[in-house]
Amino acid sequence: MEYVNPEGIREDGRRPLEMRHLHAEIGTVARADGSAVFEMGNTKVIAAVYGPREVQNRSQQLNDQALVRCEYTMPNFSTGDRMRKPKGDRRSTEISLVIRQTMEACILTHLMPRSQIDIYVQVLSADGGTRSACINAATLALADAGIPMRDLVTSCSAGYLNSTPLLDLSYFEDSAGGPDVTVGILPKLDKVTLLQMDARLPIDIFEIVVQLATEGCKAVANYIHEVLLENTKQLEYRRGL
Amino acid sequence: MVGLSAGEKHFIQGGIAQDLRADGRKRLTYRPIYVETGVIPQADGSAKVKMGATEVIASVKLDLARPNPSQPGKGKVSLFVSCSATAGPMFEGRGSEELSTELSVALQRCLLGGKSGAGAAFDPSCLSIVDGKLCWDAYIDGLVVSADGNLLDALGAAIKAALTNTRVPVANVPAGASLDEDPDVDLSSQETTRIDTSGVPVIVTLTKVGRHYIVDATSEEESQMSSAVSVSINKERRICGLTKRGGAGLDPSIILDMISVASHVSEQLMNKLDSEIAAAEADEQDI
Numbered sequence: 001m002e003y004v005n006p007e008g009i010r011e012d013g014r015r016p017l018e019m020r021h022l023h024a025e026i027g028t029v030a031r032a033d034g035s036a037v038f039e040m041g042n043t044k045v046i047a048a049v050y051g052p053r054e055v056q057n058r059s060q061q062l063n064d065q066a067l068v069r070c071e072y073t074m075p076n077f078s079t080g081d082r083m084r085k086p087k088g089d090r091r092s093t094e095i096s097l098v099i100r101q102t103m104e105a106c107i108l109t110h111l112m113p114r115s116q117i118d119i120y121v122q123v124l125s126a127d128g129g130t131r132s133a134c135i136n137a138a139t140l141a142l143a144d145a146g147i148p149m150r151d152l153v154t155s156c157s158a159g160y161l162n163s164t165p166l167l168d169l170s171y172f173e174d175s176a177g178g179p180d181v182t183v184g185i186l187p188k189l190d191k192v193t194l195l196q197m198d199a200r201l202p203i204d205i206f207e208i209v210v211q212l213a214t215e216g217c218k219a220v221a222n223y224i225h226e227v228l229l230e231n232t233k234q235l236e237y238r239r240g241l
Numbered sequence: 242m243v244g245l246s247a248g249e250k251h252f253i254q255g256g257i258a259q260d261l262r263a264d265g266r267k268r269l270t271y272r273p274i275y276v277e278t279g280v281i282p283q284a285d286g287s288a289k290v291k292m293g294a295t296e297v298i299a300s301v302k303l304d305l306a307r308p309n310p311s312q313p314g315k316g317k318v319s320l321f322v323s324c325s326a327t328a329g330p331m332f333e334g335r336g337s338e339e340l341s342t343e344l345s346v347a348l349q350r351c352l353l354g355g356k357s358g359a360g361a362a363f364d365p366s367c368l369s370i371v372d373g374k375l376c377w378d379a380y381i382d383g384l385v386v387s388a389d390g391n392l393l394d395a396l397g398a399a400i401k402a403a404l405t406n407t408r409v410p411v412a413n414v415p416a417g418a419s420l421d422e423d424p425d426v427d428l429s430s431q432e433t434t435r436i437d438t439s440g441v442p443v444i445v446t447l448t449k450v451g452r453h454y455i456v457d458a459t460s461e462e463e464s465q466m467s468s469a470v471s472v473s474i475n476k477e478r479r480i481c482g483l484t485k486r487g488g489a490g491l492d493p494s495i496i497l498d499m500i501s502v503a504s505h506v507s508e509q510l511m512n513k514l515d516s517e518i519a520a521a522e523a524d525e526q527d528i
Contacts, residue, residue, distance in 0.1 A: 028387075029327055031387055031389060032329075047327070076382050077284050077302055077382045118330050122326065124298065
């Protein structure tokens with residue numbers, strides 16, 4: 001099966017080191033404290049943040065830091081074939097956990113003890129890289145909510161097919177069964193917070209693929225910076241400054 | 242959700258009594274409606290509708306299947322609504338089940354018609370491929386992304402827009418193919434047909450607060466309601482479905498009055514929706 005044709009073009013017309021088109025919007029859910037929609041190609045994800053607010057379940061309250069909770073859901077219509085069970089299945093639980101741990105590492109939770117921050121991520125359309133799109137959307141939503149963070153978290157995936165490292169896999173390339181590496185970084189601090197991989201890779205190729213995914217993360221970080229700057233300018237303009 | 246104080250409740254009820262609601266609208270005025278079609282690339286048809294802060298998405302997906310033996314010339318249609326946790330923490334986990342079921346059943350009643358297929362919003366025979374052997378199953382899914390009252394009207398509008406946006410692929414079954422096992426259906430021709438949605442009704446919900454009815458209530462106004470009647474009306478001003486919610490009992494004459502008010506309002510809403518959907522479809526084609 002050919003994922004990269006002899007001229008070096010992938011199935012969706014991209015070059016191997018090219019990311020899909022990025023698009024983000026902030027503040028789409030008016031009732032939430034912060035919200036954002038993030039698109040990577042055909043993958044479209046909406047994230048909403050509620051908090052910091054009072055802890056609902058007293059037994060889970062932490063006295064020295066904020067409790068961060070996260071729920072990831074995919075509706076029936078988001079994938080090619082209609083899914084049966086949108087909530088509570090194993091994959092959703094695992095991804096909820098991954099997003100929670102990644103965001104918890106960068107939120108300054110010690111500033112908000114005895115409170116709770118809820119992050120709800122809803123996939124509208126899935127075409128590969130949903131994990132990364134969710135983390136990017138959650139970062140934007142947290143920024144929109146004004147929750148203090150050490151740095152933005154951005155994420156991107158990369159793989160290795162037909163002996164070529166590929167950036168930002170689509171669903172078609174992901175389902176090929178080749179290696180799929182997802183990386184999440186704190187761009188300014190230059191630290192890795194998330195690293196997941198499946199299938200097999202020789203170590204030297206692994207280093208190349210991780211480096212590629214990290215470059216992708218930095219490109220996403222630049223885009224997110226622009227979006228946040230534009231949003232702040234709009235807010236200033238509305239306040240008449 | 243933050244609770245309302247006694248003063249705020251009085252303000253909402255008083256405003257409605259004087260035909261000047263908290264956001265400046267009159268009793269029978271809708272919030273600005275914004276329609277966008279083709280929002281879900283993987284679906285065969287989809288639409289997003291915003292009414293103020295209420296935002297819902299509807300999608301239509303088609304799957305090949307065998308038709309029901311009792312209705313061999315028609316496809317099957319099913320409809321489900323779910324509420325996303327992004328609309329609020331009360332919808333987390335299983336919290337949305339009750340509201341989702343209530344909305345699903347009300348919409349099924351308005352749009353899918355009775356067991357015999359009578360009174361359905363659109364004719365399912367357009368989904369049939371080979372009589373008795375092969376048809377399209379249409380799965381209509383609604384998703385509430387942000388909730389600020391009047392979910393039923395918004396979902397009805399979104400489903401109407403999604404059905405208008407749906408492109409049914411033209412399936413060519415090779416002649417002489419055996420249809421008792423899975424046949425080789427040829428979907429390679431890029432042609433599509435559309436569903437005739439001129440008969441799809443709109444849903445108008447009238448919320449009774451004190452002695453007056455309002456249309457398109459926000460969730461603060463809904464918290465003050467005594468009862469609400471949702472009427473589904475089509476272009477010919479015929480009622481396709483009726484639901485009453487809320488604990489207070491209503492005099493039958495009041496219900497008849499609410500139905501006639503809904504019927505007047507539905508004409509404006511139907512025209513507004515039709516023009517918004519046409520504009521959204523034209524935008525989508527330009528892109």
